[in-house]
Amino acid sequence: MSGTRLTSRDIRSESRLVVMRALLAAGESTRSDLAEATGLSLGTVSTIVQDLLKFGIIAESGQLSSGIGRPTTGLRLNADRGRVVGVYVEDRYLEATVFDAALGELATVEAASDAAVAEADEVIAWIDRTLETALERAQAKREDVIGVGILLPGGMQRPVKGATAPDAIWLHFDRLLDTLGLPVVVDNPLKAIATAELWLGAGRRVASAVAVSLGYGVGAGIIQDGAVVRGATNAAGEWGHSLLVFDGRQCQCGRKGCVEAYVGIPGLRTTLAEIAPGHPLAEGVDALGEGPEGFDLVAALADAAKNGDRAAIATMERSAHYLGAALTDLVAILNPEVIALRGWAEWPVWRERIAPIVRRRVLEDSPGDAAAGLAIELSPTCGMEGIAAIALERFMRDIGLVTTREIPAL
């Protein structure tokens, strides 16, 4: 009999995270309310609460009176257990956000560079410096930090080119660890948005959800049965590189016809160029698209549509059909209760021009009753919260309270 574990979900320890998430969602709760919320027995919840209290992960918050019977002890996540830092790294942009141990945001520092920062020592020093500044702003000390989560752009899991900031991190991870002197976990944006949704978004109320990110690149973070779907190599969720059009537009990934080539921001521009060749917004890749993910183009398109620009309106509408079709595929395959969008769906133009088409298309095209109860909504969470939650989960593992299988990115 092989020793291979057939599930990455350790049944003994997972319930501890389930209780923590239920407690975070409730703010303050009691053992019996936690049992009701999680479906665990009161006995199991009591044992878990005892463990979490012992390690200072949760704290008692005085007596709660329910109006009936004697008052019971209130519980909440212990925000002061330590500090968790999320770090987002690109070649020219760095962001560090300090959270408390209940995932409350305390301070954010952004740093930009005119030239790409790719040499390993330079990248590591930049991270170290920015993290230090963020901690100062949060009035936190380095010894307070119980975990650092590093969010790398794209679907990057491994060094591929050797001359970018993310590559420097993968190739010189030991030096990064030495310099920071802190526990570090690295993960990709799709796992971060799924984890954010699990701890702070739709995952609080439903068992199956898909967090969809619409930026320069697009992708999906998948929650099924209350857990993040990672797949065999932590690469699940690359919906942006599933097909929309067989042998269609060239995608930057090398494949043709990917969803991303139509509903990623450069794809919006291509659609505009197809509808109105020579349109000012269809040119000028330099003038526009300057933001970290080219959201300037979305803003400009939205403004143009608002001012009656027919090509901009048509671009928005055609993009809505593309997106609706692509989301329908997620519904067909995953049948989630919620699709939580972020990225260019957050622009006001979404609600007026795009959302109605997307919703109609998803409802009409989804197989059977798969979309009958589906909610398509904007996510209240961000990837930085997700990577912080991943760092918190990693801390739980470091102290022995969670024993999940080692996954590629952690």
Added chain:
Amino acid sequence: MSGTRLTSRDIRSESRLVVMRALLAAGESTRSDLAEATGLSLGTVSTIVQDLLKFGIIAESGQLSSGIGRPTTGLRLNADRGRVVGVYVEDRYLEATVFDAALGELATVEAASDAAVAEADEVIAWIDRTLETALERAQAKREDVIGVGILLPGGMQRPVKGATAPDAIWLHFDRLLDTLGLPVVVDNPLKAIATAELWLGAGRRVASAVAVSLGYGVGAGIIQDGAVVRGATNAAGEWGHSLLVFDGRQCQCGRKGCVEAYVGIPGLRTTLAEIAPGHPLAEGVDALGEGPEGFDLVAALADAAKNGDRAAIATMERSAHYLGAALTDLVAILNPEVIALRGWAEWPVWRERIAPIVRRRVLEDSPGDAAAGLAIELSPTCGMEGIAAIALERFMRDIGLVTTREIPAL
């Protein structure tokens, strides 16, 4: 705080199924080997084994000598705990298979009807009669039956037309229960093939797999983290109705461009008709496609290709590209360790002409390293085994050993 359960996986009871599956995979095992195989502690396994012994689900099988130390007690699933029956129902075709409680097949009875059997009493009587014959052939008595699993074709979850055998079952489920006098569970083929894969196929060695069915219709049964992905309304896995070609071929589901319209058996015929209009195999929907899922066409195409028919060869090759592209989408979104195929992939033409193209396309087009370790293989399981396993799981719930959330189809 809401009482909604955020996971359908009951952490307390799920480990019992995990131990049962590990035991089925091993044939015979010991407590310590089961602990190693499942990742559960020896203490947990011992408790579970005690429960399963008490309810007769497993049996001791004498002393095993490991060569070192004293002999330990061997354990195996107790095949004689009872009988499980799988029933497959179409309007003109009925099949009943009797299994023992270790999912060993004992007897199968097929029944065909010249006219559609759609009136409720008629359908129910037909099922009852066929089940009785199958039990006789398996030398089993009705009181031995611990569960009946009914597999309905298509993705059918609810009555939609009102004049088919499956509709009769949904609309008159109470009468079916009264007549059979046995515990019955109904589920769809995608959940059945996923469950078969979990108990008897790739799910024995990997945590994430997709069982793909290629018949008249096509679909995917999804396993993630050692459990079947059901989705919000038990409709997950409808990959056959995800897009291959935006605004492409009309699919029978109403949507345009679905995977099924290209790699379902009628889709193969359409491809042939596009390549060689007037080709004899592209006509004659009546003459061919007579089998339950039209596999006669696949056999005829395979024969023609073998005999050098260029149009048939081109059809197989183009279909391979379609299938490769569609499977790549599953890899992009789910990143499984194994794709296990059944249906027309079982024809010899698969290995020679189709598989190499499919494999190359999946490897080339999958994002990043998502397909690096992927195995694409033929499944050793069938849907009937899956519905029997679902009935066995349901029996575990009936006797209180499993407490999963009520899911729509059960």
